[in-house]
Amino acid sequence: MTALTEATHVPHPEYDREAVRVGIVHFGLGNFHRAHQAMYLDRLMAAGTGQDWGICGVGTRPADRRMHQVLEDQSYLYTLILKSGVGEPAPTIIGSIVDHLMANDDRDAVLARLSDPGVRIVSLTITEGGYRRNGAPSEDSVDVFDLIAEGLAARRTAGVQPFTVMSCDNLPHNGDAARRAVVDAAGRLGQEFADWVDRAVAFPSSMVDRITPVTTEEDRELVRTRFGLDDDWPVPAEPFAQWVLEDRFTLGRPPLEEAGVQMVADVAPFELMKLRLLNASHQAMAYSGILLGHSSVAAAAGDPLVEAFLRRYMAEARPTLPPVPGTDVRGYSESLLERFRNPAIADTLGRLATDSANRLAAFLVPVILDNLRAGRSVNASTAVLACWAHACANAVGDAQPQVSSTLRAAASAASEDPARFADEVEIFEPVIGYVEFRTALARGIASIRDRGVKAFLEEVAAEPGSR
Ligand SMILES: NC(=O)c1ccc[n+]([C@@H]2O[C@H](COP(=O)([O-])OP(=O)(O)OC[C@H]3O[C@@H](n4cnc5c(N)ncnc54)[C@H](O)[C@@H]3O)[C@@H](O)[C@H]2O)c1
Numbered sequence: 115m116t117a118l119t120e121a122t123h124v125p126h127p128e129y130d131r132e133a134v135r136v137g138i139v140h141f142g143l144g145n146f147h148r149a150h151q152a153m154y155l156d157r158l159m160a161a162g163t164g165q166d167w168g169i170c171g172v173g174t175r176p177a178d179r180r181m182h183q184v185l186e187d188q189s190y191l192y193t194l195i196l197k198s199g200v201g202e203p204a205p206t207i208i209g210s211i212v213d214h215l216m217a218n219d220d221r222d223a224v225l226a227r228l229s230d231p232g233v234r235i236v237s238l239t240i241t242e243g244g245y246r247r248n249g250a251p252s253e254d255s256v257d258v259f260d261l262i263a264e265g266l267a268a269r270r271t272a273g274v275q276p277f278t279v280m281s282c283d284n285l286p287h288n289g290d291a292a293r294r295a296v297v298d299a300a301g302r303l304g305q306e307f308a309d310w311v312d313r314a315v316a317f318p319s320s321m322v323d324r325i326t327p328v329t330t331e332e333d334r335e336l337v338r339t340r341f342g343l344d345d346d347w348p349v350p351a352e353p354f355a356q357w358v359l360e361d362r363f364t365l366g367r368p369p370l371e372e373a374g375v376q377m378v379a380d381v382a383p384f385e386l387m388k389l390r391l392l393n394a395s396h397q398a399m400a401y402s403g404i405l406l407g408h409s410s411v412a413a414a415a416g417d418p419l420v421e422a423f424l425r426r427y428m429a430e431a432r433p434t435l436p437p438v439p440g441t442d443v444r445g446y447s448e449s450l451l452e453r454f455r456n457p458a459i460a461d462t463l464g465r466l467a468t469d470s471a472n473r474l475a476a477f478l479v480p481v482i483l484d485n486l487r488a489g490r491s492v493n494a495s496t497a498v499l500a501c502w503a504h505a506c507a508n509a510v511g512d513a514q515p516q517v518s519s520t521l522r523a524a525a526s527a528a529s530e531d532p533a534r535f536a537d538e539v540e541i542f543e544p545v546i547g548y549v550e551f552r553t554a555l556a557r558g559i560a561s562i563r564d565r566g567v568k569a570f571l572e573e574v575a576a577e578p579g580s581r
């Protein structure tokens with residue numbers, strides 16, 4: 115077994131990692147960041163143009179301690195395994211992460227990093243829920259946005275220009291979501307400071323894409339036995355990767371376009387296309403798939419009924435999208451179905467159903483709202499919510515969508531009184547006033563209850579698509 119630091123028999127960092135300086139502080143260093151942003155930076159370092167943009171990860175939750183320990187033990191190296199489903203998986207050892215801190219254990223070290231003039235970007239993959247402040251953070255967790263605001267305040271006091279805050283989470287207008295959260299946290303330090311943050315800090319939006327599932331025991335075994343590498347936490351991902359990023363940075367940026375990133379003035383059309391076709395389809399597949407007895411994404415996507423339902427959903431979502439520069443949106447939809455079917459990606463419906471209310475709020479509810487406003491059908495997208503209600507109430511174990519106990523109780527009551535469910539769910543607030551929505555949802559819930567999910571999905575999938 116070869117240590118990652120010694121491995122030369124697979125692609126590995128050939129650049130001098132000692133010469134890499136930290137230029138990016140990243141909050142929420144999970145699998146996606148390691149498969150995406152860190153991979154792009156590693157490409158630049160290999161080309162000799164990214165050496166000022168080393169990454170220092172920051173964990174803010176107790177669960178991040180495991181990542182902290184593993185990375186520290188492995189000199190922050192890990193294996194990215196790309197799986198196309200055809201031929202051998204392709205490993206690359208990624209070297210762009212050079213430090214990781216736990217804010218819970220050493221807040222001062224994190225603030226020192228944030229104050230360092232060499233740090234010019236703070237990036238985020240803290241999940242959709244990470245942008246909602248629900249009361250005080252739990253005792254063991256540190257609030258990401260409080261830390262960022264404190265870091266900005268320290269820089270201002272020291273006369274150091276503010277860093278750029280770059281959200282890489284799947285949220286509509288993720289830059290604006292980050293701005294709101296940072297300005298809100300800055301407001302707790304004073305209104306004048308919050309106004310300064312709002313004026314002086316750049317918050318570019320981005321569209322980020324690479325399906326990156328949770329690491330399994332099989333992935334660890336693959337890396338050990340097939341590649342002879344001693345890696346406690348490799349990252350599996352699909353070969354496809356896309357990053358479209360607004361070119362607004364206060365203190366410069368890495369030459370990301372040289373690594374394949376699309377730098378644009380306005381990311382909104384790309385972002386809408388991806389969230390409403392890929393992520394919302396993931397939601398559509400998760401709850402219908404769970405009710406049909408599937409547990410893996412590949413199996414659900416390979417089920418002709420789920421595929422027909424996804425096509426129907428995408429046809430309903432497409433009219434809500436603006437033209438996307440250089441992109442055939444129908445072709446994009448087809449390519450997604452193929453990516454979902456990748457048999458080598460052990461992605462689970464359980465992962466897609468994690469934190470389900472926040473995901474539906476970000477990806478699906480806006481599609482319903484736009485179609486309602488335009489007087490178009492919302493049957494397929496509302497069918498996703500009817501499936502969600504039944505999956506929340508009836509699925510068990512890993513398949514059960516992650517929701518609050520209040521929401522689960524509402525979902526359980528929905529079978530008895532389908533018309534009530536709409537009023538019980540906070541994330542429906544933007545669409546609750548539309549009678550078409552309420553009727554479609556109640557009808558969907560009752561139809562699954564009375565005729566079963568298969569008959570219901572067959573009926574929805576057979577409706578003529580919008581375009
Ligand atoms: N996995 C993918 O395929 C993928 C693709 C594109 C974008 N993303 C984005 O990246 C995010 C993270 O995905 P991942 O696969 O790395 O997940 P992960 O579970 O591997 O890592 C999530 C990270 O976010 C942190 N986090 C979770 N909730 C938080 C909160 N409320 N406040 C602060 N930090 C929090 C966790 O501690 C962890 O460090 C997604 O939610 C999505 O927005 C993921």
Ligand SMILES: O=P(O)(O)OC[C@@H](O)[C@@H](O)[C@H](O)[C@H](O)CO
Nearest residue numbers: 284322323324325326393396466
């Ligand atoms: O990661 P989330 O919570 O935003 O959504 C779950 C999946 O849809 C998502 O992780 C996709 O796999 C990803 O967005 C593909 O780029």
